[in-house]
Amino acid sequence: MRRARHARDPEVDPFYDMLFNMLIAFVFCFIVALLAMNPKALKTGDIPSKAEFIVNVSWPDLDPNDIDTWVEDPNGEKVWFRAREAGLMHLDRDDRGLANDVIVVNGREVVNPLNQEVVTLRGVMPGEFTANVHYFDSKNGKPVEVTVSIIKVNPRADVVFYGQLTLARKGDEATAARFTVRPDGSVANVNTLAKSLVQRL
Incomplete structure (x- = not known):
C-alpha cells in the first residue's frame, strides 16, 4: 500500500527550499541595484530638483x-x-x-x-x-x-x-x-x- 506524501517529505522539501532561496537572493539583488542607482532618492523619497x-x-x-x-x-x-x-x-x-x-x-x-x-x-x-x-x-x-x-x-x-x-x-x-x-x-x-x-x- 502506498503511503501519502507529506508536506515535510524529504523528497519534496529540498526543491521548494532551493526555489525560495533563489527568490530571496533575486529580491536582495534587486534592492541593492535600486540603492546603487539612486540611494538618496530611496532614502528620502525626494528627487533633487535641477532648477529653481x-x-x-x-x-x-x-x-x-x-x-x-x-x-x-x-x-x-x-x-x-x-x-x-x-x-x-x-x-x-x-x-x-x-x-x-x-x-x-x-x-x-x-x-x-x-x-x-x-x-x-x-x-x-x-x-x-x-x-x-x-x-x-x-x-x-x-x-x-x-x-x-x-x-x-x-x-x-x-x-x-x-x-x-x-x-x-x-x-x-x-x-x-x-x-x-x-x-x-x-x-x-x-x-x-x-x-x-x-x-x-
Whole structure:
C-alpha cells in the first residue's frame, strides 16, 4: 500500500527550499541595484530638483530667424550662446531658427518646427535678474514676435512673468523682464524697464 506524501517529505522539501532561496537572493539583488542607482532618492523619497527658475523664450514654429536669450544675474554674470554657463545659470537649449532643425529618421528627413530657448537658474541667488531677447540673425527680414515666460519651479510651479514683444529687425534687443529674488526664494519687483545686455560682437 502506498503511503501519502507529506508536506515535510524529504523528497519534496529540498526543491521548494532551493526555489525560495533563489527568490530571496533575486529580491536582495534587486534592492541593492535600486540603492546603487539612486540611494538618496530611496532614502528620502525626494528627487533633487535641477532648477529653481526656468526662463523660456519661444517664437513662431518654422520661423527661420535666429533669436537669442540673454540673462544676467545679480553679480553681473551673463549667460548667452557663447557663455552657456555663468554662476548658477545654464543655457539648456540654444535654438537657431531652422538651422540644425533637420534630422534623419529611418532614411527620411524630419523637421523640428519648434523655436525655443531655455535658461535654468539652478539655485537661489538674492538680487535682480534681467532677461533679454536679441534678434541675432534674419533669414527673411521680417519682424519676429517673441513670447517669454519665467517660471519659479520650487516648491511648486508659479509663473513669475509672461509676456510677448516684437523684435522688428536684425540687431534689435529688448528687455523681456527684470525681477528680484529674495533670500527665501520669493520674487519681487517684476518689471520691464529696459537694460541692455548684448555685447556687440
